Amino acid sequence: MKNDSTNYDLNWFEKGDWKEGWQVKPDGSINKTEFIKHYALHPERWQKAFKFMAETDLKNLAVGKHEIDGANLFVNINEYASKDEAPCEGHLKYIDIQFVISGEEKIGITPMDKTKEATPYDDEKDVYFMQPLDEKFYPANQGNFFIFFPSDAHRPAIKIADSVLVKKAIVKLKI
Numbered sequence: 001m002k003n004d005s006t007n008y009d010l011n012w013f014e015k016g017d018w019k020e021g022w023q024v025k026p027d028g029s030i031n032k033t034e035f036i037k038h039y040a041l042h043p044e045r046w047q048k049a050f051k052f053m054a055e056t057d058l059k060n061l062a063v064g065k066h067e068i069d070g071a072n073l074f075v076n077i078n079e080y081a082s083k084d085e086a087p088c089e090g091h092l093k094y095i096d097i098q099f100v101i102s103g104e105e106k107i108g109i110t111p112m113d114k115t116k117e118a119t120p121y122d123d124e125k126d127v128y129f130m131q132p133l134d135e136k137f138y139p140a141n142q143g144n145f146f147i148f149f150p151s152d153a154h155r156p157a158i159k160i161a162d163s164v165l166v167k168k169a170i171v172k173l174k175i
Contacts, residue, residue, distance in 0.1 A: 008036045020047055022054035024099060027144040029109050029136070034149045038095060038175070045073050049097060049171050053145075058101045058169055072174045077101075079167045082159035088115065088135070090153045093126040094172040098156060099145040103166035107146060108155035110135040115153045150175070 012018070013032050018039065039046050052068050052075065067074045082105045090112055098107070115130040122128060130153055139160060140146065148154045157166065 008040050010036075012036075018046065018050065020050035020054050022050050024053070024142070025144050027138055027140075027146045029138050030147045031149060031152065034151060035147060038149065041175075042072075042173070045069065045173050048073055049173055053097070053099065053169070053171070058099070059167070061169070063167075068171075074172050076170045076172065077167070078170065079165065080157060081163045082166050083157050083163065084159060086155050086157040087118075087129045088132045088153050088155040089127050089129050090115075090150065091126050091148070092121065092150050092175075094174055095150075096148040096154070097145060097169075097171035097173065098140070098148065098154075099169045099171075100140045100142060101167040101169055102142070103164045104139065104141045104160055105156060105164075105166050106137045106158045106160050107140050108132060108135040108137050108158060109146075109148075110153045112151050112153050 010032060013036060048069055061077050063077050063079050065074055065076050082103065088108060088110070110132040114134040115132050117128065117130050119129045132153055132155065135155070137158065140156070
């Protein structure tokens with residue numbers, strides 16, 4: 001896939017220069033083909049997102065919404081206790097980059113075509129909830145980050161063993 005003179009492919013993804021110096025690994029669950037497709041559409045947003053993650057003291061960033069590029073790109077900093085259960089969600093307008101700043105959790109992921117809709121889409125909040133029919137869980141901590149596209153249903157905030165306090169950055173990148 002091409003955008004201007006840059007060639008985005010799996011080798012480009014593996015090299016990792018697109019992370020703008022952020023030293024956290026992309027989780028193996030990330031759909032690389034979707035990432036390459038979306039990156040090519042808005043490389044400037046992705047660059048700003050990863051540069052923000054690389055250069056910001058996330059541990060000391062206050063809970064709440066922080067604009068990076070207006071409605072095109074912002075980050076929500078959340079703190080919560082990990083749980084036994086959480087809803088499975090999806091988005092249509094924004095892509096999520098999720099990174100656990102402190103604590104740990106597991107995140108359930110399932111393709112949207114393997115879900116059953118539980119609530120109608122809320123256009124204002126860009127969210128809808130569903131029942132996963134085929135879900136896999138992945139550990140989330142300071143060593144990895146996740147990217148969720150409209151094709152990914154995801155269920156974050158699930159405790160691994162005991163409930164712990166989790167601080168998380170959720171970058172919202174407009175499609």
